[in-house]
Amino acid sequence: MAWDFSTEPEFQEKLDWIAEFVKTEVEPLDLAFSSHLVYDKSHPVHEKAVRPLQDEVKARDLWACHLGPDLGGKGYGQLKLGLMNEILGRSQWAPSVFGCQAPDSGNAEIIAHYGTDEQKERYLQPLLDGRISSCYSMTEPQAGADPQQFRCRGERDGDEWVINGEKWFSSNMRYASFAIVMVVTDPDVSVYQGTSMFLVPTDTPGVNIVRNVGLGGEPEGEGSHAYVRYENVRVPPENLLGGEGQAFVIAQTRLGGGRIHHAMRTIGMCQRAFDMMCERVLSRTTQGELLAKKQMVQDAIAESWIQILQFKLQVLHAAWTIDNSDGHKARTEIAGVKVATPKVLHDVVYRAMHAHGAIGVSNEMPLAAMWMAAPIMGIADGPTEVHKVTIARQVLKGYEAADGLWPSAHLPERRAEAREKFAHLLDLEVGNL
Numbered sequence: 370m371a372w373d374f375s376t377e378p379e380f381q382e383k384l385d386w387i388a389e390f391v392k393t394e395v396e397p398l399d400l401a402f403s404s405h406l407v408y409d410k411s412h413p414v415h416e417k418a419v420r421p422l423q424d425e426v427k428a429r430d431l432w433a434c435h436l437g438p439d440l441g442g443k444g445y446g447q448l449k450l451g452l453m454n455e456i457l458g459r460s461q462w463a464p465s466v467f468g469c470q471a472p473d474s475g476n477a478e479i480i481a482h483y484g485t486d487e488q489k490e491r492y493l494q495p496l497l498d499g500r501i502s503s504c505y506s507m508t509e510p511q512a513g514a515d516p517q518q519f520r521c522r523g524e525r526d527g528d529e530w531v532i533n534g535e536k537w538f539s540s541n542m543r544y545a546s547f548a549i550v551m552v553v554t555d556p557d558v559s560v561y562q563g564t565s566m567f568l569v570p571t572d573t574p575g576v577n578i579v580r581n582v583g584l585g586g587e588p589e590g591e592g593s594h595a596y597v598r599y600e601n602v603r604v605p606p607e608n609l610l611g612g613e614g615q616a617f618v619i620a621q622t623r624l625g626g627g628r629i630h631h632a633m634r635t636i637g638m639c640q641r642a643f644d645m646m647c648e649r650v651l652s653r654t655t656q657g658e659l660l661a662k663k664q665m666v667q668d669a670i671a672e673s674w675i676q677i678l679q680f681k682l683q684v685l686h687a688a689w690t691i692d693n694s695d696g697h698k699a700r701t702e703i704a705g706v707k708v709a710t711p712k713v714l715h716d717v718v719y720r721a722m723h724a725h726g727a728i729g730v731s732n733e734m735p736l737a738a739m740w741m742a743a744p745i746m747g748i749a750d751g752p753t754e755v756h757k758v759t760i761a762r763q764v765l766k767g768y769e770a771a772d773g774l775w776p777s778a779h780l781p782e783r784r785a786e787a788r789e790k791f792a793h794l795l796d797l798e799v800g801n802l
Contacts, residue, residue, distance in 0.1 A: 384452055387453060387457075390425070390426075391459055394422055396463075398460070402414050402462075405593050407462055407470065408545070419462070420499075423467075431467060433468035433469060434453065434467075435469055436478070440477075447692050450688070451685055453467070453633075454633035455633045455634070455636045457469070459641050464634070473496055473502060473503050478622060480496075480568075484610060488608075492547055501546040502541055503548065504548035504549070505540070506597065507536065508538050509536055510537040510596065514755055516561075519564065520534050521534025521551075521552045523553065523554045529603045530567065530604050531602065532575075533600060534552065537596055538596075542571065542578060542593075542597055548569050549610065550599070551565075551620070552566075563614055564616035565609060565613050566610040566616045566619055567604055568610055573604065574603075575599060575600040578596070581596075584745070621697075629691065632707070635680075635713070636680060636684065638718075639677050639717040642717050645725070669720040669724065673717045677713070677717060680710075690702045700759060701760055704759040704763075707751070710747075711745075711746040711747035714740075718743065719740060
């Protein structure tokens, strides 16, 4: 029987180094540079500041650890990756410094898994080297979370595929060298069998960004989530990723692990907010005593501590399940993590904001921006409601309807069965009266 909450000493040393490195070398990047520049590889900060940090990470054999050794990574399982991502979640620049930023990490995984040798050479290797950024272009403006409403089409025209349609919230398209675009190639079958993925260089004629959309609080026009229109975009057949109709099979390769990594980074964000709250209540007095002495504040601290620990254990259990089975068998656990992520982030950050008072909701603290990430987590990679449906359907497969009129736990029937089973003893007891 194996049941252990400890981390092997050798890997714990790596985690300790990552934690110190992120705190002293990476977090300052968050304060000096916009998070949008994480994906703008043409900006001097990458060559002057980020590249030396990446070299240190590579020297420690911690670069792109989600990939196998044949691609320059360590091939760590989801459990180890989860523990690493908990630390990386404290900084918006940390995933880039460690070669595992989304969506590039997921895009690299599916190209590595389904790409041809030529595709790997052209698109994967520069991505692994951290020289370019990529985009995952899937969602459509009219479809929301329902792929059955996809309209973006890919049609054969001689020796080329021609793509026409619109995509919405194609994150980092403005900085990407290429996009992985999901399009309907066979409208006569189910969208789950008639959709394909293409590798599309963003400088291809007809790839037109209508506008870049920002998140709440960002000025109009300064965001990095593109509303993009593909107008007669021509790509050769060798740009098809995998086979025709395989888009949703390919997509699942990147989503399971990605959701676990998002969740563990969220734990890092929650822990950072919790640290700020604890410091605040030990530093601030009101009505003659520290905030930390107030029972309502103590209640908030206890609630946040419990939520963070519960969530961390849930995420690590899901990661362990993936490592010991496969992503499909762990779909219930993955969905559960996805549902829990926005709520835990919302609750923990809100309590920290509240404990800080006015400065907590101001732009002089990072808490308000962190809180905005909660509704984002409830939408990204599928809305919370969809994952709740997945959980319910999977859980109910392990149950059956009651045979008769009454529930199986109906006490009168259960008691009658028990009396029948122990009749010889009950009769003896009555006879001794």
